Amino acid sequence: MRQIFLDTETTGLYPDQGHRIIEIAAVEIFNRRPTQRHFHIYVNPEREIDAGAQEVHGISLEFLQDKPLFAQVASEFIEFVRGAELIIHNAPFDMGFLNMELSRLNMDKLETCISGIVDTLKMAKEMRPGQRNNLDALCRHFGIDNSKRTLHGALLDAELLAEVYIAMTRGQESLLMELSTVTEQVSATTVAVDMNALALVAATPAELAEHVQYIEGLAKSGATPW
Template structure:
């Protein structure tokens, strides 16, 4: 499973008003492990940058004056993300900007390049309704060190988001059986033809005293509910 954790910085908040992408940062996950491969580029947008945006990311027009245009890096960007699943925080924002950049070059949008998008902002709100879901808040929640993050930066934020995403979805790892277990494992073929590993499960059966205690609890439930207990078989009607 190949995933690309992605972030962008922009000249402003809305590509519909002519705002452009000025930084792209991506890191690669393969089977939920960072590979060390990344894609990072600063871009000359050919327009001014809102003062509010500069206050967030610190990227100035002077800094970008000698940087490439998006058209110069579009092919390399497509090659890096092609056929991967994207992981993005507030995905609609970044996808909207990148789709606009690709469209301006007559290229296909991300949904034609990639197999899907996971929005970690949406995921965080589903997992913890009512709690803060910013990247900084999630770093605090999952105890990920972001002390070096004074300003937003696409590559740094992508690296932090990768750690946050892995922490948010760590429960999935319990479904992956280790081949190094002491217990013998049986390899089975699923309907899709992919081999799965099944580790024998140790069954603990109730002893006599535990069974008696269980029956006592069911009897108490039946008594409190005038003989009704879902876990007891219905009483047979008395013979005439």
């Protein structure tokens, strides 16, 4: 299965208030193994960045001045994720921004070109109710090194999310591997039987009488003996 771990950074929290995407990262894995393929780009938002948002990701408007507009990278991004399952931490946030950017270009929503979406925040809340389930907390819980994450960055966060997701679903993988192994062992096992060597053992009179009594008892009780 082809899966894409996706993260974005933005100028603020609310796409419906005009906030824009400034960074997109998408990391690919296939059958739970990294392929070393990724999509990563910074985007000129054509607007100011909220101070609170800049404190989180550390990306300045000056740094983005020579970066492409979303319109210039949209098609390349769509082709990279096309047909894949997207894995996103707090999916409504990133999907809201991506679909807002696509709508500005009169392009279809992202859901129309992918196979599905998995929200790892929702998964984590179901696995760890009442606990902190942000990416840092999940890295600590699963023993994943996030020491390089001094600020939020889309590419690093997408790579960490891939590790977290593999750890979160490791039990499912083990179960599937065990079932597969048992099936292969059963399929590969053959037993040679010499039909001429089988002995025919007849029931004794006492065993036959006991069987008749058993059938009669079932009949009296209304049960069916077959």
